[in-house]
Amino acid sequence: MVVDSADLKRKRKQDSEIQATVIQEADHPIRPGDIDREALKVLYRLRDAGFSGYLVGGGVRDLYLGKRPKDFDISTNARPGQLRRLFRNSRTIGRRFRLVQVFFHGNRIIEVSTLRSQSEYDIRDTKVLPTNNTFGTLEEDAFRRDLTINSLFYEIEHKTILDYVGGVDDLNDGIVRIVGDPEVRIIRDPVRMLRAVRHAARTGFSIDNRSWQAIVAHRNKLNLCPPSRIRDELLKDLVSGHSRAWADLCIQSGVFSTLFPFYASLLQDNGCGPELYSILDVIDRLHTDSGDGKIYLPEHMLMALLLFPWIERELDLLKREVKGGGYRILLGEIRAALEDVICSRFNIKRSVKEAITTLYVNMPGFQRYRKQKKQPSWLKKKSYFNDCVKSSALIEEARGGTVASSALF
Structure with a gap:
């Protein structure tokens, strides 16, 4: 099923004027006790060291929907080098955009990333490795993500959700929506359409009309993607427990x-x-x-x-x-x-x-x-x-x- 976009809700202001909608603890269902203790340790250590730390992505989405997340990913304003000094039980992975994996007993791994200003696939000159200017603000990090429902930040200090893209409205309304202009975002990285379909299948949500039309119009651009990326995305869908809805x-x-x-x-x-x-x-x-x-x-x-x-x-x-x-x-x-x-x-x-x-x-x-x-x-x-x-x-x-x-x- 496809629904029309609430364009008036989505009308973006000038970048400098965008303010996050802050959802107070009393108005959302996420509680610190719902978060893995290892993720809490990372969040509190970041806070105690003077950095900001946020639970991000699918972890916030799933907790909001009353589900148990498979992963608890964290974003912070701390740089990779600072994270490595702060967490001795860690390693850095990634070439373009570095992530820090923090290790705990029982083979538990918490991935911590520095807030970014753009997606790897939104960088036009792919031959040039990103410099520090790819690090960004909360707002920039929210807008570089694929889907609004995966672009929320849970802040541990005040137990609030920060929403720059209308993701909470979409969670409440049962809508999967590509962040920004879906035509532009899909052309830059066609794999985004697979992720939109995946999350609609997993949640039972509807894909908003603009995103759906962009998927239909540009579906053949998937042939331009590296085969290994398509294979990896496909395997995720087959083991999701929702492959029938996905298909x-x-x-x-x-x-x-x-x-x-x-x-x-x-x-x-x-x-x-x-x-x-x-x-x-x-x-x-x-x-x-x-x-x-x-x-x-x-x-x-x-x-x-x-x-x-x-x-x-x-x-x-x-x-x-x-x-x-x-x-x-x-x-x-x-x-x-x-x-x-x-x-x-x-x-x-x-x-x-x-x-x-x-x-x-x-x-x-x-x-x-x-x-x-x-x-x-x-x-x-x-x-x-x-x-x-x-x-x-x-x-x-x-x-x-x-x-x-x-x-x-």
Whole structure:
């Protein structure tokens, strides 16, 4: 669903006149006790050292919505060098924009960033490394972020939320909105449209009309993005527990056909749409049932499941005869098909491609054995046997069979 922008609400003043809307503690649901103690330690140490520290991004969004954040990220006016001196149990990562990771017991990591004036992808001359002038103010940091609902700051001293972009209104109204002019922001970094779709799918929010129209108009610009970035974003969506809703929005906007053009005709004639949705429902069940955010399926299995409706129709996979020379013939056809459609498009590693190929080439025989309630003895000796068991069980569930046992995962 798409809603119209509240343009009067969004009308920006001159930069020098913009003031944050301050939401007092009594008017929002976030309490210090909701924040991880490690994040609180970082915030209080920054304060005691004379710096400003803010809980930012998805942590504020999720706490406001009554959810438990996976991560508690912090922004501050302290520079990376100052942070390293303040937190001895830390390291600096990143080349363009440096982050400081603060380490705690139990493998807990809190990422701390210095407030920035612009996004990496809003810098026009990408050959020149940023200097200190990329550090910015709260206001600048808010406007360089992708979505209004991810552009809020929680300030620990007064327990207030600082809002420069109308993010609290959008949280209350259930709207996903790209910060600033969505046309300009998407052209500068097309991956922003994937993030808008992701958060709409995860929250059940609507994408505002201007952002939606920009996504539809510029969806083909995703082809200009580095394949590895697209792959990383895709994997996040597949393990989110909301991949079905994500795919639905991607199909409506045309983004899905841009990412997977080989699926376009199959979706148009409704040939594999229902099966694709069923597979995504199974993936969502698996990741939602975990409750702890654990990722049960590795990259090769996620990609194999996502592409199964297509490869099944392309090669008539499950009906193939794999005895004798049939195995080698099918193996070659699968490798060629994957190379043509996904390996270069998503920068899939050779090892992942081979793992996907192995799952597919063993599916016909494995499915026949499953119907006989047997398992091929020769396959049990293979290192990939368990992956074949899992993928076959999930395909069977998606096709209306027995629900795959959680014990498998």
